[in-house]
Amino acid sequence: MSLLEITRGESPLVLGLPHTGTDLPDDIAERLNETGNTLADTDWHIHRLYSGLGANVTSVRTTIHRYAIDVNRDPSGTSLYPGQNTTGLCPLTDFDGQAIYRAGAEPDAEEVERRRLAYHAPYHAALEAELERVREKHGFAILYDCHSIRSQIPFLFEGRLPDFNIGTNHGMTCAASIQRVVYEICSTANGYSSILNGRFKGGWTTRHYGRPAEGLHAIQMELAQATYMQEAPPWTYDAMRAERLRVHLTTILETLIRWRPE
Template structure:
């Protein structure tokens, strides 16, 4: 299986989808324990959730599971959230701090996965950012994520529905963040926060360079908003999802309108 899927559009927005993949090569899958083989920390059904919401959008999607290697972690292994619980470049445990391997991956395993998966994903993403920027003079990377609503090992209490991250305002123009938050604020259904527990992962922080015309923003969704249950088999709830999809479509359209409007002069 190709580790990355790229769907090219002609617009200025790129949807990054680094954690929705479930492919695990057979030799790696055999080394996962029963819990690890459930792949429970996947960003379940994110491609379906965003499908068709915005015309001419580009999509860069990792097809491999984050348990193979996490495409949204610093390849050096440096923690995104020093002093807080998180998972590694190649996770050794679930978000609940439960072990997932019979035998942990070796340094050689990690080096191989960096080359074959992590770098493949980011090479594709870098190429699309360069192409879109060449076409439009800028590119907007909207990084699509989801996570279970309650994970005591990672955060207290229940996560807000929509978690917007721009690393403290560093990764995109204020007008883009304002467009996203304004769309969220208009919803009577969903709660939202900016730079709460999730401030943007390595992808957002690495590529977000507004001064160079590359803007990045992360959206972390609480899975209760569109799943039937946040437990296996993590089934998609079409009724819940359709309500959320309406808002996500509004958000993406607001970002596109901002980029195309007179606010461009401020960006």
Template sequence: MSVFEVEQGSSPVILAFPHTGTDVPADIREKLNDTGKILADTDWHIHRLYDGLLPGATTVRALFHRYVIDANRDPSGQSLYPGQNTTGLVPVTDFDGKPIWQDGQEPDETEVSRRQQQFHTPYHTALRAEIDRVKAIHGVAVLYDCHSIRSHIPFLFEGKLPDFNIGTNSGTTCDPRIERAVADVCENAIGFTSVLNGRFRGGWTTRHYANLPENIHAVQMELAQSTHLASEELPFAYDETVAAPLRAHLKDILQNIEKIAFDLAKGN
């Protein structure tokens, strides 16, 4: 099975999709329990949501499911949010805290290491290559990490999640102008709610690749799935009518990021 897919573009902006994949090898799938086989924690249809919004953007998409191994987790296994409920490099529960593996079938350290080499490392090698390629062309690269999650998950957060959840790890992963441009669109999006560096402050991808002295910037966008799905339960269908207003705002965000990236390339 293919681990990832890349579409190279000419823009300084790179869109990463670590959690839209649904491929699970047969030997791994057979160890999942009925809860795990639902694959509920997929970032459903996010690559479709962003499709065509920024012509020229490079895209890097993991095709494997996060239950195989999570492409947005530190390969060392260190928690992104110490002291808070979360899931690990290879999750043992879903986002509701329910076990996803059959009894006695949770992957051991050897299996986690195997999956890291087969899936996690190749995806990030490809992502790093695209960041380096774009940086070499423009002198700047902006990584925009695309995510979504159900709007109500008590195991992870209280109440209803805002529609737009912007993560810059408290302003450390991108130029302030990029952070402000993203936040301004979200704050002014009528009918939508937003938060900057709330429950989701930017995952491992955002924190790992950001390097402001080298002019490499990163932002994570976590979207509530109520903004673009017909239902946040099976079959997790995409709703074009519901998604249309969101796509308009996302297009503004990406265009604004690209403009700032060109300014940064000029040293402005």
């Protein structure tokens, strides 16, 4: 089982792909219940959606499913959304609040730490190395963290999610001009809705690496899955919807590639 897929480019832009993997080690998969084994909370097809977009970008993808460990969670287990429903470092429920493990088969603290070392740490070591590589070359780096989620999940948020959900932790993780230009592209995309720092304000990855004063900029894009796929099983990629969306994603990535500090 290959843990990481890394593509190296020479532009300042690095794509993070933390939730597209569907691989599960056998010792974890056999302990999941029927709900868990559907892998419903995958960021389905996101690596395909972004494939080939933007010139000379770097990407770092883990093939491990988030049910083994969520590499976009604080490794300490601290919630980024206190008081709101969410899933943890090693999720015990799906996004609908349903248990994903067979009774008595949940990981204990020792196993959570083992998984952190085996899967969480290597992903972030690779991501940090690529960000440092391009920052050394350009004097700055931009992390664009790629995500998607079902557009309606009552357990996590009310109503229907906008199509483009941009997270910068209220502007703290990137230069103001990066936030502004990405939001402008999304808000003027015909036929799509958008929001800045709504339900999704940037996960641990965005908040951890986003240090604009040090030349490290990070922004999260959470797409509503209805924009490019069927949201019900078997979660089929919709090529026509995807191609319409890819036009705007291309504009975002190419704009970020051209961006320079003021």
